[in-house]
Amino acid sequence: MGKLVLAVSMSLDGFIAGPNHSVxxxxxxxxxxxxxxxxxxxxxxxxxxxxxxxxxxxSFKSDTINADVMQDYxxxxxxxxxxxxxxxxxxxxWGKNPPFNVPVFVVTHxxxxxxxxxxxxxxxxxxxxxxxxxxxxxxxxxxxxxxxxSDIPRQLLQAGLLDEMLLSIVPVLLGxxxxxxxxxxxxxxxxxxxxxxxxxxxxxxxxxxxK
Amino acid sequence: MGKLVLAVSMSLDGFIAGPNHSVxxxxxxxxxxxxxxxxxxxxxxxxxxxxxxxxxxxSFKSDTINADVMQDYxxxxxxxxxxxxxxxxxxxxWGKNPPFNVPVFVVTHxxxxxxxxxxxxxxxxxxxxxxxxxxxxxxxxxxxxxxxxSDIPRQLLQAGLLDEMLLSIVPVLLGxxxxxxxxxxxxxxxxxxxxxxxxxxxxxxxxxxxK
Numbered sequence: 033m034g035k036l037v038l039a040v041s042m043s044l045d046g047f048i049a050g051p052n053h054s055v056x057x058x059x060x061x062x063x064x065x066x067x068x069x070x071x072x073x074x075x076x077x078x079x080x081x082x083x084x085x086x087x088x089x090x091s092f093k094s095d096t097i098n099a100d101v102m103q104d105y106x107x108x109x110x111x112x113x114x115x116x117x118x119x120x121x122x123x124x125x126w127g128k129n130p131p132f133n134v135p136v137f138v139v140t141h142x143x144x145x146x147x148x149x150x151x152x153x154x155x156x157x158x159x160x161x162x163x164x165x166x167x168x169x170x171x172x173x174x175x176x177x178x179x180x181x182s183d184i185p186r187q188l189l190q191a192g193l194l195d196e197m198l199l200s201i202v203p204v205l206l207g208x209x210x211x212x213x214x215x216x217x218x219x220x221x222x223x224x225x226x227x228x229x230x231x232x233x234x235x236x237x238x239x240x241x242x243k
Numbered sequence: 244m245g246k247l248v249l250a251v252s253m254s255l256d257g258f259i260a261g262p263n264h265s266v267x268x269x270x271x272x273x274x275x276x277x278x279x280x281x282x283x284x285x286x287x288x289x290x291x292x293x294x295x296x297x298x299x300x301x302s303f304k305s306d307t308i309n310a311d312v313m314q315d316y317x318x319x320x321x322x323x324x325x326x327x328x329x330x331x332x333x334x335x336x337w338g339k340n341p342p343f344n345v346p347v348f349v350v351t352h353x354x355x356x357x358x359x360x361x362x363x364x365x366x367x368x369x370x371x372x373x374x375x376x377x378x379x380x381x382x383x384x385x386x387x388x389x390x391x392x393s394d395i396p397r398q399l400l401q402a403g404l405l406d407e408m409l410l411s412i413v414p415v416l417l418g419x420x421x422x423x424x425x426x427x428x429x430x431x432x433x434x435x436x437x438x439x440x441x442x443x444x445x446x447x448x449x450x451x452x453x454k
């Protein structure tokens with residue numbers, strides 16, 4: 033049985049996106065900084081690449097360590113679980129070949145027909161998070177369900193459904209934006225550190241959520 | 244010239260102490276969890292030790308990696324810079340032999356005579372943070388000035404005075420408490436990752452503050 037894993041890039045001060053995000057600017061002001069490690073090679077001065085420039089997986093240019101992390105992110109995932117915000121600001125930029133190549137389940141209140149683009153399918157689940165998790169688990173088989181964002185992971189944590197977190201901690205203080213962990217959670221949750229990868233421009237730490 | 248370094252333990256969700264802290268319970272409810280790595284040996288089931296049980300340095304029991312981190316914390320420091328809260332809740336528990344063994348400068352509004360305990364001196368600086376930094380630099384010589392807490396480091400960051408941060412990231416979500424970074428900062432600050440130590444029960448990441 034696969035695990036339900038949150039994989040997300042976070043600034044050292046806890047933000048997963050900058051302020052004033054919109055469909056056009058899904059990472060918010062300054063938030064693209066959090067994805068630099070995916071696109072920049074160590075020591076090179078590539079211009080910052082925005083997540084909105086992704087077309088399939090071809091655009092991921094990275095050093096070896098971070099490329100391996102990205103490869104494992106996709107290889108280990110049998111289905112993605114996505115909030116509406118992630119989907120909405122991705123749908124345009126992903127183009128005809130979204131990088132997922134597995135079934136994606138979008139938790140939303142808006143009914144919509146299943147969408148197939150390249151090797152990726154998007155299923156819009158309107159009967160709640162738990163239903164979306166069930167569908168994603170069935171689709172993922174032995175592989176993991178991977179999620180991102182902040183609303184969905186917080187709900188999963190609250191419900192005791194999240195198994196692991198892979199946090200890519202980026203050496204920057206954004207000062208403001210969308211926090212991953214919200215004070216509204218007010219819950220003590222013990223974690224177990226599974227692995228640490230000291231990569232160029234980012235630290236990837238994998239945690240098990242203890243229940 | 245030594246550097247001005249923040250060294251502090253932080254929960255993954257950004258807290259350096261739990262809620263409802265007081266002079267009697269300086270780490271707040273559940274906050275002692277953040278210092279477990281200093282006191283517990285890997286794989287042993289020592290009862291949790293509270294910072295309030297520290298008597299000199301003899302009580303630091305730890306695995307080799309974390310013991311080395313603690314040793315380096317003290318060895319590299321020529322003077323400590325401390326907020327009033329840190330001092331107030333430490334004064335009693337530290338007893339006659341505080342673990343610092345170098346000059347400590349306490350930023351406070353309350354005048355008080357210089358205090359000497361064992362090899363540690365406490366100087367109470369009432370004319371502001373910048374004055375305290377100057378005094379501490381003079382005392383530290385070639386070694387670092389080390390600070391902790393959250394108010395003082397935030398003021399140092401805002402003023403562009405902080406050189407490095409050594410964050411000991413503890414695998415726990417406290418859910419509430421005293422945050423290290425406050426939304427009130429609202430400032431984008433770039434960091435450079437200097438080193439990562441994957442230690443039992445904690446990840447020590449050292450950052451340079453870019454100016």
